[in-house]
Amino acid sequence: MPFTYPDVGATRAPTLPAGYHRFRLRRPIGHGRDLFDRAASHVLGFGMQKGVGIFQRANTETAREGTELMVRLGAGPFGIDAPCRVVYVLDDPNRRGFAYGTLPGHPERGEELFAVEYDPADDTVYGLITAFSTPAAWYTRLGGPIARLAQRWFAHRYLRTLPSGTVR
Template sequence: MTTSSRTLPADVRPGWGPGWQPTRVARVVGHGHHAFARARAGLLGWDVQRLAGVHIPTSTPGAAPGVEVRQSVGPGGLLVALCRVDDVVDEPRRAGFTYVALTPHPEEGEETFLLEHRDDDAVVMTITSRSRLAWGPARAASPLARLVQRVAVTRYLRAGALLAR
């Protein structure tokens, strides 16, 4: 079943120009149907984020268009980021979602998480995003904020591999 208003991963939306930072990272996280099924369930149920160290309330519904997810990190959940799921794909060999940043969030933009079970039996997770720093302190510490983004993507990919085991 596919629930999507456009093709994943996210394309650049009209009007996005200078200052928008693109990211696209892909990694094999497992092999086989069972690895895909485990990673799919974890991805659509927010376990990728949770295993990466992001707190998401357990009452949050799984990824579906329109679902808003409150994420927090740091001591006492100091940094809060709110996102809304824009698109979901859930097919026999592809699964994932795109969410967009809402206020409060240190960034503007969107991020796509996509799993594919390829013909060579590899399960590949791809994370694609376009963002720009929206929060004053993040803009002031731009190199550090971008490093934190790269670390988060690495942790998401590692979480995908753990789920695929």
């Protein structure tokens, strides 16, 4: 299935594409290379999605380019299955994570990056969520600002699933 948006991979860029709702959330979770490694394993094993209870399934144990996964947005009978595919995986010495993009059937069109960053200058580890999206279904268009608030609420919840250490 093709991605539902033209800007595939754009969460890699410092500037997110125009025409979408865009946001970045970055916060410190602690210090040390060990914390960075543990947090990276958590992210790459879909720990953020599992931790907030939306993970349904993926065709690989850890995020790899091309991995297809299903998340479930909403609760109970009001939940919506939302298919995604991993666009790319970050595996840099000081930055690890992955981005997934939306597939047909997802209520939004866009991409989201889930990552951790290590700053060797002061040993700080950061959790990072970067996203751009626009409604793809009538009910997300109708939800407007409420859908945007829900997306930000989830981003904060994703970061709370990360292992943490002492924040100086």
